[in-house]
Amino acid sequence: MHIKKKSIALAVGLGLVALPALSACGSEDDSGSSGTSKNVTLVSHGSWAASEDVIAAFEKQSGYKVKVLEDGDAGQAVNKAILTKDNPQGDVFFGVDNTLLSRALDNGLFQSYEVKGADRILPEYRVDEGKHRVTPVDTGDICVNYDKKYFEEHKLTPPSTFDDLIKPAYKDLLVTENASTSSPGLGFLLGTAAQYGDDGWPGYWEKLKANGVKVVDGWDQAYNEEFSGSAGGKAAKAERPLVVSYASSPPAEVIFGDPKPKTAPTGVAEGTCFRQVEYAGLLSNAKNPEGGKALLDFLVGKTFQEDMPLNMFVYPVTEGAQVPEEFVKYGPQAKDPQTMAPEKIADNRDDWVKSWTSLVLK
Numbered sequence: 001m002h003i004k005k006k007s008i009a010l011a012v013g014l015g016l017v018a019l020p021a022l023s024a025c026g027s028e029d030d031s032g033s034s035g036t037s038k039n040v041t042l043v044s045h046g047s048w049a050a051s052e053d054v055i056a057a058f059e060k061q062s063g064y065k066v067k068v069l070e071d072g073d074a075g076q077a078v079n080k081a082i083l084t085k086d087n088p089q090g091d092v093f094f095g096v097d098n099t100l101l102s103r104a105l106d107n108g109l110f111q112s113y114e115v116k117g118a119d120r121i122l123p124e125y126r127v128d129e130g131k132h133r134v135t136p137v138d139t140g141d142i143c144v145n146y147d148k149k150y151f152e153e154h155k156l157t158p159p160s161t162f163d164d165l166i167k168p169a170y171k172d173l174l175v176t177e178n179a180s181t182s183s184p185g186l187g188f189l190l191g192t193a194a195q196y197g198d199d200g201w202p203g204y205w206e207k208l209k210a211n212g213v214k215v216v217d218g219w220d221q222a223y224n225e226e227f228s229g230s231a232g233g234k235a236a237k238a239e240r241p242l243v244v245s246y247a248s249s250p251p252a253e254v255i256f257g258d259p260k261p262k263t264a265p266t267g268v269a270e271g272t273c274f275r276q277v278e279y280a281g282l283l284s285n286a287k288n289p290e291g292g293k294a295l296l297d298f299l300v301g302k303t304f305q306e307d308m309p310l311n312m313f314v315y316p317v318t319e320g321a322q323v324p325e326e327f328v329k330y331g332p333q334a335k336d337p338q339t340m341a342p343e344k345i346a347d348n349r350d351d352w353v354k355s356w357t358s359l360v361l362k
Contacts, residue, residue, distance in 0.1 A: 037064075037287060037288040037291060038063070038064060038065055039064065039065050039066075039067050039288065039291070040062075040064040040065070040066060040067070040090075040091050040092070040288050040291030040292055040294065040295050041066075041067040041068075041069060041089065041090030041091050041092070041288070042066060042067070042068050042069070042091070042092050042093075042094055042295060043069045043071060043077065043081060043088070043089050043090040043092070043093045043094070044068065044069070044070055044077065044093070044094045044095045045070065045071065045072065045073060045074040045076075045077045045095040045183075046070045046071070046072050046073065046077075047095075047312060048068060048070055048094065048095065048312070049311040049312050050304070050307060050308075050311055050312075051311060054303055054304060054307045057303060058294075058295070058298045058303075058304075061298075062291070062294045062295075062298070064288075064291045064294060064295070066295070067090070069089050069090055071089075073181065073182055073183060073218050073219070074095050074096070074097060074100065074183035075180075075181055075182060075183055075186070076181070077093075077095060078093075078095075078096050078100050078103065078104055078109075081093050081104070081109055081283070082103070082104065082107045082109055085107065085108060085109055085283070085284055085285065086285060087285065088283040088284070088285055088286060088287075090283060090286070091282065091283060091286040091288045091289065091291055091292035091295070092280055092281070092282060092283065092286070092292045092295050092296060093109065093110070093280065093283055094278070094279075094280040094299070095278055095280075096109075096134070096278070096279050096280075096281070097183055097187075097276050097277060097278045097279070098127075098275075098276060098277045098279075098340075098342055098345065099183060099186045099187055099190060099276070099345060099349070100183070100186070100349075101127070101134065101279060101342055101345075101346075102342060102343075102345060102346030102349070103346075103349075104134075104281075105128065105133060105134070106346070108284055109281065109283065109284060110133040110134055110281030110282060110284060111133065111281075111282050111283070111284045111286070111289075112131050112132050112133055112282075113132060113133075113135075113281075113282045113292075113293055113296060114132040115132075115135050115293075115296050115297050115300050116297045117297065117300050117301060117318070118132075118135070118300070120300070120318045120319045120320070121135070121300060121317055121318055121319075122317055122318065122319060125139060125277050125317045127279075127342055133281055134279035134280065134281040135279060135281065135296055135299070135300060136277055136278075136279055136300075136317045137278050137279060137280050137299050137300065137308075137317060138278045138308055138312065138314035138315060138316065138317060139275065139277045139278070139314060139315050139333075140246055140247065140248055140276050140278075140313070140314040140315060140333075141246060141247040141248075141268075141273040141274065141275055141276065141333060141334045141337050142184045142187035142188055142191065142244065142245075142246060142247075142273065142274045142276050143244075143245065143246065143268045143269060143270065143272050143273040143274075143334065143337075144159065144165065144174070144188075144242055144243065144244055144245075144268070144269040144272040145223075145227070145229065145242070145243050145244075145245040145246075145249050145250070145266050145267065145269075146158040146159065146229065146241060146242050146266065146267050146268075146269060147227070147228045147229030147233075147241035147265070147266060148229070148264075148265055148266060148267055149229070149265065150228055150229070150241035151241065156169060158267060158269065159242065159269050159272075160269050160270060160271045160272075161269070161271030161272065162191070162195050162196075162204065162271065162272055164269070164271075165208060165211070165242070165269075165272070166204070166207040166208055166210075166211050167211075168211070170211065170242065171211050171212045172211075172212035172214075172240075173212070173240060173241055173242045174208070174211075174212075174213045174214065174240065174242040174243070174244075175213070175214040175215075175216060175222050175226040175227060175240040175242070175243050175244070176213060176214070176216075176222065176243070176244040177215070177216060177217070177218055177219055177221075177222050177244055178215055178217050178218070178361075179352075179353050179357070180353050180356075180357055181217050181218060182217065182218045182219060183219075183276075184219050184222075184244050184245065184246070185215075185218075185219075185244065186349075186353070187274045188244045188272075188274065189201075189352060189353070189356055190274055190338070190340055190345065190349075190352075191272065191273065191274030191337075191338040192204050192205065193340070193348070193352060194274070194338035194339065194340050195338055198348070201352075202355060202356075202359055205356065205359055205360055206359065208360075209359070209360055213360075214226065214240060215360060215361060219245065222243050222244065223243055223245050223249070224236075225238060226238050226239075226240045226243065227240055227241070227242075227243035227245070228240060228241045229241060229243070229253075229265055229266040230243075230249075230253065230266070231253065231256070231257065242269075246313065246331075247268050247270075247273060247331055247332070247333060247334055248309075248313035248314065248315075248327070248331040249266060249268075249313070249331070250264035250265075250267065250268065250330045250331055251264065251313065251326060251327050251329070251330035251331040252313050252331075253265055253266055253330075254326070254330050255310065255326065264330045268334075270334050270335065270336075273334035273337040273338065274338045274339070274340075275334070275337040275338070275339045277317070278314070280296055280299055281296075282296060300317075300318055301318075302318070302321055305317070305318050305321035306321050306322055306323075309323050309324055309327040310324055310327060313327075313331070315333060
C-alpha cells in the first residue's frame with residue numbers, strides 16, 4: 001500500500017479525511033512499576049490508518065499506549081528500518097510487502113514470534129512458517145486504474161490487459177511510479193515480469209516507453225497530481241487517464257467523494273493486477289518486545305482485521321473477517337492477479353530494478 005500504500009492517502013492529501021491521532025502522550029521511557037514501558041511503538045509507511053476506537057480497545061485490553069511513527073513510502077520505510085535495526089525506532093514494523101520481504105529478512109530486521117491466532121490466517125498468505133519472523137496482515141492488488149469520464153468522452157474502450165497498454169490508442173496516457181522508490185511501481189514491474197517472463201519483460205517495457213509511459217517518484221504524485229480520474233487530479237487538471245494504483249482506489253473515490261458519487265468515477269484494468277501482501281514483525285532489538293507481541297496479536301485479531309478495509313483500503317487475511325459491502329461493491333479483488341514466489345522475487349528483484357532503471361529512465 002504498498003499498498004503499497006494506500007488509497008487512503010487520496011483523501012488525506014485532499015483534506016477530505018483526517019487520520020486518527022494515534023500517538024500517545026508521554027515520553028518513550030514512560031514505565032510502570034515493573035520497569036516495563038507502557039508504550040508500544042509501531043513503525044510504518046505513510047498510509048497507516050486505524051479507527052480511534054479500535055486502537056483504544058487494544059490499549060484498554062493490553063495496558064499499552066500505541067505510538068505510531070510513519071516513515072514515507074513503503075520502500076523508504078523498509079530501508080530506514082534496516083539501517084536503524086541495531087537501535088530501532090520502535091517495537092513493531094508494519095508494511096513490508098511481498099516485493100520487499102526478502103530484503104527485510106536477509107538483513108535481520110525481525111526476530112521470531114508466532115502470533116496468537118496464526119492458525120486463522122489464510123494459508124495462501126503464510127510465509128516464513130518455520131521461523132515466524134513476519135505475520136501477514138492484509139492483502140490487495142496493484143493494478144492500472146482508468147478515468148471513466150475520459151474514455152467515455154473520447155469514445156475509447158479502456159485497456160484491460162498489459163498488452164493493451166502498448167497499443168497506439170493509449171499512447172501518452174499512462175503514469176506509473178518508479179520501481180526503485182515505490183512499492184506499487186515495483187509491484188507493477190513484477191507483474192510484467194510474471195506476465196512476460198524473465199526474458200520478455202524488458203522488451204515489453206521498451207514498447208511501453210515508446211508508447212509514452214510517464215514515470216514519477218511515488219504513488220501520491222502519480223495518483224493525486226498526474227491522474228485525471230482522481231479527486232486531486234481533477235482539481236489539478238491532470239492529463240493522464242491511466243495510473244498504476246490499487247484495485248481498492250475506486251471505493252476510496254466513492255467513500256471520500258464530496259459530493260459522494262453514486263458510482264465509482266474510476267475503474268480497474270483487471271488484466272494488469274499484481275497481488276500484494278503486507279506483513280508486520282517484531283523488530284530485532286525492540287525495547288518493548290512484550291508490548292510488540294501484544295500488538296502483533298491484535299493486528300491479526302477480528303477487531304483490527306475488520307477495521308482495515310475502510311481505513312487502509314485493503315483486504316483482511318484471516319478467516320471469518322467480514323468486509324464492508326461498499327468496499328466489495330466498488331473494489332473487488334482481482335479474479336486472476338499475477339503472483340510471484342517470494343524466492344523468485346528475492347533472486348531477481350535487485351537485478352530487475354537495475355535493468356528497469358537503465359532501460360526506462362535513461
